[in-house]
Amino acid sequence: MEATIEVSGLSKRYGSTVALDRMTFRVTPGQVTGFVGPNGAGKSTTMRILVGLDRADAGTAKVGDRSYHELVRPMTTVGTLLDAAAIHPARTGRNHLLWLAQSQRIPAGRVDELLEEVGLAGAARRRGGGYSLGMRQRLGVAAALLGDPPILILDEPFNGLDPAGFVWMRDLLRRRAEQGRAVLVASHLMGELQDLAGHVVVVAGGRVVADAPTRDMRDRYGSLESAYLELVR
Amino acid sequence: MIRAELTKLRTVRGWLFGLTAAVVLFVGSALLVAAGSHMSCGDQACPAPPVGPDGQAVEDHFGFAHRTLAGDGSLTAHVRDFSGIITYPPPRHDQIVEGLVPWAKAGLVIKDGTRPGSPYAAVMLTGSHGVRMQHDYVHDRAGGPTGARWLRLTRTGASVTAYASLDGKTWTTVGTVEMSGPAEIGFLIASPGDITVTENGLGGTSVQSRFTQASAVFDQITSTAGGEWRYDEVGGGGPGADWEKYHRPAGLEASAGRLTLTGSGDLAPVSGMAAVPYLAGTVPALLAVLIVAVLFITSEFRRGLIRTTLLASPARGHVLAAKAAVIGGVTFTVVLVAVVAARAWSTTVFRANGNIVLPTGALTDLRLAVGTAALLAVTAVLAYGLGVLLRRGLPAILLAVLLTVVPYLLATTSLLPPGAGEWLLRVTPAAGFAVQQTFPAYGHVLLPYTPAQGYFPLAPLAGLAIAAAWALGLLVLAVLRFRRADV
Known part of the structure; x- marks a missing residue:
């Protein structure tokens, strides 16, 4: 099994609201992939569909070449952090x-x-x-x-952590990526991701607006934050 | 998955407390009711009723005119007259009237001596149920031509056969039963008490039994057994009713080929005596169990924990089934322990208070224990199913109570007319309480067989099946809805 996440043509509506509009991207192993976008851009919905909690109207979401519900002992394939209060x-x-x-x-x-x-x-x-x-x-x-x-899907992992916790989390994620795992991190913390993520997927309005190595973004826009502000405007 | 769900259940202290509370309530209520039940007969212990050949406590009280029957033989007689009195019957309970209660009995009997509780086989005319053949207190069958007044009882080898006839010439077989050994053969007279039920205010009824007496004249007697007709009042020896003292005593009068037998009593399973109240805590324990069962699932919805559960086990039907199995299995085990403890403990207290502990039979005891555990387990699964459907604790708990406890209480406290109450106990999940019926309803014993008296409209397993169908139906509905939902 290859430690990848593959989202392809994912669409989902809640009533008349479009949550996902043909969302497509791929997460490769060996690096942290940042997943950024404004609130309501579809990050959490995408993650929930990836792990089988929500159902997409169209498209596929695969973890390690399979859909989540096909996994035996799924937590040995995908580690998920969605809502720590649960x-x-x-x-x-x-x-x-x-x-x-x-x-x-x-x-x-x-x-x-x-x-x-x-x-x-x-x-x-x-x-x-x-x-x-x-x-x-x-x-x-x-x-x-x-x-x-081998695959980690984390929604706002830095939430509520103290400064020491930030350092700890950063090290933890980096180490996992270096071990050849696929790590998808949704976050609003551009500063953190700029140092941590090797790749960034920027989404807005339920679709991918940019999907590039962090270095390219920084080179082009100056910083990840500027890139974000420019892209989702 | 089962193991994980078991861990979940045992690691929330409130739920452990709830399940413990169920046990405490179950055992405590049984003890409380047992401690509140007293029986005394003057300053000595109340005599226990005799036990019949089939193991039930029985009433064996009747007038018996008999001869010894060695080996085979037969007795034939014509019932020339059959009449009686009923003291103070409804509606006004103010006078003694002539008449027979429906199960007044006059007829022929072969009995293993005069010891109360011994085996017998009899053919008899009844007050209003025609000719019957009865044996060993609990067995009864109708037979013979309508209006027959001629009766015959014969023994050949080990079988006793009863016949009835309109004219003493053409005989119809009523039935045959097995009975061997030495025996007395002769005439019986019996007249059970007149049963009336009074509603006493909110939700209670009291059952009263008033003295009756029957009298029969037998003539055209043909008997292979010889000797005098000896009279015994089997199971008698009480002080006797005023009627017997001042108007007509029980006994035998013989004259010119004619026997007149007068008496009261019955040959029947004991009625109107309570069993050890060790199931008294069922409803309080059920409430505790319902709350735990509902919270076991709704707390997951409330905290979003259900998402973590589904991340660990994405097969949603399996998850719901595993949780149902855990809450049902744990409830079953816990309640079984509670029943066993309540039974042992409250029986001791009950007996110490002078109460008579009626034999119920090992199979019945087993059914009551396992059935009660199953009833609470099934109801827990039902409540849990409602929890899955509604996803919120309070509404699910209220609805579960409304479906199970409320119909049961309405039906058993006579707040509703008996018909409506029995209907509730047929169609709602409260039908499962039928599994707790201790004594069977006998067609040949007139009693108010109502839920208030502990008698249910459905057979024990049928009632439990209705409750189980509800639980299963709700669970299937819950799974179907939950399987496709976003959580």
């Missing part, structure tokens, strides 16, 4: 990861390993309801990394 407040962080691990037949030892890695070992046995936004974000990342997947 935990049960009464369940501890460790138990949250534990049921996820059990659903993928991943040994429980991996859970403790990951809690250590994302810096939640000390809070692992506390109820998730008491977690700060940053801690939830770390728990969400731990869930995404649980199955050691």
